Amino acid sequence: MSYTPNESGEQDKRDTALTAALHELDATPDELREWAPVVRRLDEWSGHALTAVDEGRLLAALAPYVPAPSPVRQAIRARMAQRSGQLGWLIETARTQVSLFGLDFWLVSALITLVGVVVALSNALPDQGLILRASGPLLAYLGTVVAFRGREAGTLELELACLPSPLQLAIARLVIVLGYDIGLGAALSLALWAGGARDVLALLLSWLMPLLLVAGLALLLSLRLPIQAAASLAYGGWLAFLAIGVTPLFPALPLTPLSELLLGAVGLALLAVALLRLHTSMWRLLPIA
Amino acid sequence: MERLGDEQLLAAVLAGEMAALTLLVKRYQRPLTGYLERLLGGDWPLAQDLTQETFLRVLRQRDCRGQRPFKPWLYAIATNLARDHFKSAASRRVAPLDPLLAENLVAEEAGPEEQALAQERGQTIMAALDTLSEEYRATLLLRFSSDLSLHEIADTLDIPLGTVKSRLTVGLRRLRAALSSAEERDARYEREGSR
Numbered sequence: 001m002s003y004t005p006n007e008s009g010e011q012d013k014r015d016t017a018l019t020a021a022l023h024e025l026d027a028t029p030d031e032l033r034e035w036a037p038v039v040r041r042l043d044e045w046s047g048h049a050l051t052a053v054d055e056g057r058l059l060a061a062l063a064p065y066v067p068a069p070s071p072v073r074q075a076i077r078a079r080m081a082q083r084s085g086q087l088g089w090l091i092e093t094a095r096t097q098v099s100l101f102g103l104d105f106w107l108v109s110a111l112i113t114l115v116g117v118v119v120a121l122s123n124a125l126p127d128q129g130l131i132l133r134a135s136g137p138l139l140a141y142l143g144t145v146v147a148f149r150g151r152e153a154g155t156l157e158l159e160l161a162c163l164p165s166p167l168q169l170a171i172a173r174l175v176i177v178l179g180y181d182i183g184l185g186a187a188l189s190l191a192l193w194a195g196g197a198r199d200v201l202a203l204l205l206s207w208l209m210p211l212l213l214v215a216g217l218a219l220l221l222s223l224r225l226p227i228q229a230a231a232s233l234a235y236g237g238w239l240a241f242l243a244i245g246v247t248p249l250f251p252a253l254p255l256t257p258l259s260e261l262l263l264g265a266v267g268l269a270l271l272a273v274a275l276l277r278l279h280t281s282m283w284r285l286l287p288i289a
Numbered sequence: 290m291e292r293l294g295d296e297q298l299l300a301a302v303l304a305g306e307m308a309a310l311t312l313l314v315k316r317y318q319r320p321l322t323g324y325l326e327r328l329l330g331g332d333w334p335l336a337q338d339l340t341q342e343t344f345l346r347v348l349r350q351r352d353c354r355g356q357r358p359f360k361p362w363l364y365a366i367a368t369n370l371a372r373d374h375f376k377s378a379a380s381r382r383v384a385p386l387d388p389l390l391a392e393n394l395v396a397e398e399a400g401p402e403e404q405a406l407a408q409e410r411g412q413t414i415m416a417a418l419d420t421l422s423e424e425y426r427a428t429l430l431l432r433f434s435s436d437l438s439l440h441e442i443a444d445t446l447d448i449p450l451g452t453v454k455s456r457l458t459v460g461l462r463r464l465r466a467a468l469s470s471a472e473e474r475d476a477r478y479e480r481e482g483s484r
Contacts, residue, residue: 017436021432021433024439024454025454025461027458031461034465038461038464038465039433039461041410041413041414042414042418042429042430042433042434042464043433043434044410045327045411045414045415045434046411047323047326047327047331047333048322048323048326048333050318050319050322054318054337055314055315055318058314058340058341059310059311059314061341062310062314062344062348063307063310065345065349066302066305066307066310067303067304067305068305069305069306
């Protein structure tokens with residue numbers, strides 16, 4: 001029932017639509033037969049064609065009656081106009097998200113790293129890297145739970161309504177969490193080096209690579225599970241893997257620097273997949289009315 | 290922004306977004322002007338004026354919409370403007386169709402024969418519609434030309450759903466009768482002309 005008839009396929013569709021419209025009127029078969037040509041005549045009656053000039057003229061006539069944008073909207077526009085490239089935009093978005101993470105998050109993360117360093121340097125465990133493999137992903141767990149807690153609180157709609165897209169927000173938060181964790185990693189390696197530890201790089205990999213793996217896994221799982229459950233499952237799974245590795249039943253699970261690098265790469269890939277899925281599966285994350 | 294619904298676009302327009310207004314105009318200028326053109330018996334300039342006035346009222350009377358969906362509200366404004374036009378003594382409609390107007394109704398890309406045929410058919414349907422009262426004409430055009438649902442028509446014309454159905458049924462019967470008599474008359478003229 002479009003205004004201007006065009007292709008024959010469209011014509012068939014319109015005929016079907018017209019017949020359906022007549023059926024809505026509870027028409028008898030005789031009425032259907034009689035009315036079908038009439039509604040087709042109405043449908044085929046083509047009128048004038050509007051041009052771009054007509055559209056421009058109408059918009060020009062309406063423009064003075066469009067209310068002026070609010071000061072808030074004007075400020076947002078001005079800010080967007082000033083932004084310098086995608087990186088600048090991302091950094092600015094990340095900066096606005098810092099307040100999302102409370103002081104306790106920063107302190108607890110630093111404390112976990114510190115405990116990891118102290119235990120690793122004390123040689124209390126035969127495998128120095130084991131405590132780092134367990135403590136590093138704990139930061140990923142904390143970071144995921146804190147950064148994406150808004151989903152649990154039903155604030156996703158608010159996030160959808162704000163200027164940066166949910167994808168940009170997710171990236172910005174990951175930049176904050178991972179940036180801080182890498183900073184802690186740098187401090188950790190410095191502390192290990194100062195403490196006289198051997199193979200500082202290997203120890204750092206033992207800490208950072210599982211962190212990336214658990215972060216990626218947690219974010220991916222969070223697309224289907226509540227954020228707390230997803231982070232717990234990812235971290236719990238990693239701890240179970242470590243526990244299995246230290247039992248005499250499975251001695252064939254040695255974590256070498258190379259295999260850890262591989263795990264880190266898998267973690268980064270999972271993060272990328274999770275971010276892409278976050279973008280396409282946004283409807284899954286919306287609160288159900 | 291293209292994926293936003295009409296109501297969301299209107300909210301954006303009222304927040305000062307010109308881009309949203311452009312989208313609303315792109316969505317509705319053509320169908321609305323087409324509806325008014327048919328309702329006004331093919332008066333294209335008047336249809337354009339009333340389309341503009343409709344959009345202006347959308348911007349000015351934004352608080353009058355209430356919980357009504359945008360589309361029926363828009364068509365209600367347009368229908369009321371056309372109704373006002375019919376009522377005004379100065380611009381009382383003249384039933385016979387201006388042949389020049391009818392000529393303009395034909396698609397430009399059609400060939401000469403097609404143009405002549407389409408012009409004739411346009412004249413016939415317009416003349417037949419003209420025999421119906423305004424409420425039947427508006428209901429038929431909203432359903433079969435502008436593709437509004439029965440519920441949307443009920444919202445637009447502010448009448449019960451049953452009334453929409455009965456107007457469509459009666460309107461179709463009358464339109465069919467008017468078309469039949471017009472065609473019979475044409476055939477008679479043709480016979481007389483060929484003698």
